[in-house]
Amino acid sequence: MKQPVRVAVTGAAGQIGYALLFRIASGAMLGDDQPVILQLLDITPAMDALQGVKMELDDCAFPLLQDVICTDDPNVAFKDTDYALLVGARPRGPGMERKDLLEANAAIFSVQGKALNDNASKDVKVLVVGNPANTNSLIAQRNAPDLKPRNFTAMTRLDHNRAMSQVAQKLDKAITEVTHMTIWGNHSSTQYPDLYNAKVSGATAIDNVEQDWFENDFIPTVQQRGAAIIKARGASSAASAANAAIGHMRDWALGSNDNDWVSMAVYSDGSYGVEKGLIFSFPCVCKNGDWEIVQGLELNDFSKDKLKATEKELAEERDAVSHLLP
Numbered sequence: 001m002k003q004p005v006r007v008a009v010t011g012a013a014g015q016i017g018y019a020l021l022f023r024i025a026s027g028a029m030l031g032d033d034q035p036v037i038l039q040l041l042d043i044t045p046a047m048d049a050l051q052g053v054k055m056e057l058d059d060c061a062f063p064l065l066q067d068v069i070c071t072d073d074p075n076v077a078f079k080d081t082d083y084a085l086l087v088g089a090r091p092r093g094p095g096m097e098r099k100d101l102l103e104a105n106a107a108i109f110s111v112q113g114k115a116l117n118d119n120a121s122k123d124v125k126v127l128v129v130g131n132p133a134n135t136n137s138l139i140a141q142r143n144a145p146d147l148k149p150r151n152f153t154a155m156t157r158l159d160h161n162r163a164m165s166q167v168a169q170k171l172d173k174a175i176t177e178v179t180h181m182t183i184w185g186n187h188s189s190t191q192y193p194d195l196y197n198a199k200v201s202g203a204t205a206i207d208n209v210e211q212d213w214f215e216n217d218f219i220p221t222v223q224q225r226g227a228a229i230i231k232a233r234g235a236s237s238a239a240s241a242a243n244a245a246i247g248h249m250r251d252w253a254l255g256s257n258d259n260d261w262v263s264m265a266v267y268s269d270g271s272y273g274v275e276k277g278l279i280f281s282f283p284c285v286c287k288n289g290d291w292e293i294v295q296g297l298e299l300n301d302f303s304k305d306k307l308k309a310t311e312k313e314l315a316e317e318r319d320a321v322s323h324l325l326p
C-alpha cells in the first residue's frame with residue numbers, strides 16, 4: 001500500500017464540499033490505491049456542521065480514508081499538505097460592489113497563501129475554486145514566496161465540461177467524441193470557449209456548427225451557465241463543480257488523456273501574448289505530476305479579441321487588489 005497523502009479542503013462544510021469530500025475519500029481523485037488524510041477547514045461558526053460531515057465520512061468506512069482532521073485554523077489545515085482545494089470564499093452580499101468582493105476575498109486568500117507557504121509540502125498542488133477563482137489564486141500565490149508559482153491553479157474545468165456537453169448535445173454525439181476543448185482566460189462571463197481548436201470525432205468543431213450558433217448561442221450559454229443553474233435550482237452548481245475539481249486534480253496528479261488536453265487556469269509564462277504572472281486558463285497537458293501549456297495553436301482575429309478582453313478583466317481584478325499584494 002502507498003503512503004497516505006494529505007488533502008486539504010477549505011469551505012469543507014459548504015455545498016461543494018459535501019459533493020467533493022466523499023469522492024476524494026473513495027479514491028476518485030487520486031486513484032483507488034492511494035490512501036488519503038483529509039484536512040478540512042471552515043470558519044468557526046461552521047465547526048458543528050463540519051463535524052457532521054466528518055461523522056458521515058466515518059460512516060462510509062472508506063478503505064482509503066486514514067484520518068479526517070477538522071479545523072478553523074489554516075495552519076492546521078495546510079500542515080504538510082500535498083494537495084489543497086481552496087473552495088471556501090466570501091460570497092457577494094447585498095449591496096457589495098465587485099471591488100468589495102475582491103477585497104474581502106483578498107483578505108482570506110492572503111492568509112491562506114501565507115499558511116500554505118509556512119506549512120504545506122513544498123510540492124503542494126493548489127486548486128482554487130472559490131470565486132473570483134483566478135484572482136484568489138493569484139493572491140494566494142503572491143503570498144507564498146517559498147512555493148513554486150506553477151503550483152497555484154484555478155478551476156475552469158467546469159466551464160470546459162459545460163462546453164463539451166453543449167457541443168455533444170448540439171451535434172447529437174457522444175461526449176467522448178468531443179476533444180481538444182479550450183476555455184481561455186477568466187472563470188467569469190468573459191471566458192472564451194474556443195471551437196476553432198476543439199474537435200468532434202476528430203474534425204474541427206467550428207466546421208460542424210453554424211457561426212451564428214457559435215457566437216450567439218454557444219459562447220453565452222457556456223459563459224452564463226452558472227447563472228442558469230442558480231435560476232433553475234435555486235442554488236449554485238455543486239455536484240458538477242465538485243466533479244470538475246476532481247477532474248482537474250486527478251489529471252494534474254495522474255496525467256491527462258493521451259491525444260487531448262484540458263483547460264486549467266495556470267500561472268501565465270507569456271504564452272499566446274498573455275501577461276506573465278496572471279492566472280489565466282490555457283489548454284494544458286498533464287504528465288508526471290506536472291502541467292504544460294499547449295503551444296502553437298492558431299488564434300484568428302475573433303479569438304485574439306476574446307483573449308484580450310478576458311486578459312484585460314484579469315489585469316483589472318489584479319489591479320483592484322494590488323495594494324493588498326506583497
Ligand code: NAX
Pocket residue numbers: 010011012013014015016017041042043046087088089090091108128129130131132133155156157158159187226236237238241
Ligand atoms: P457554500 O456557501 O455552500 O460554502 C462555502 C463554505 O466556505 C461555507 O461553509 C463557508 O463557511 C466557508 N468559508 C467561507 N469563508 C471561509 C474561510 N475564510 N475559510 C474557510 N472556509 C470558509 O458555497 P459553495 O456552493 O460550496 O461554493 C464555494 C465557492 O465556489 C464559491 O465561491 C463559489 O462562487 C465557487 N464556485 C466556483 C466555481 C468554479 O467553476 N470555479 C463553480 C461553482 C461555484 O460557484
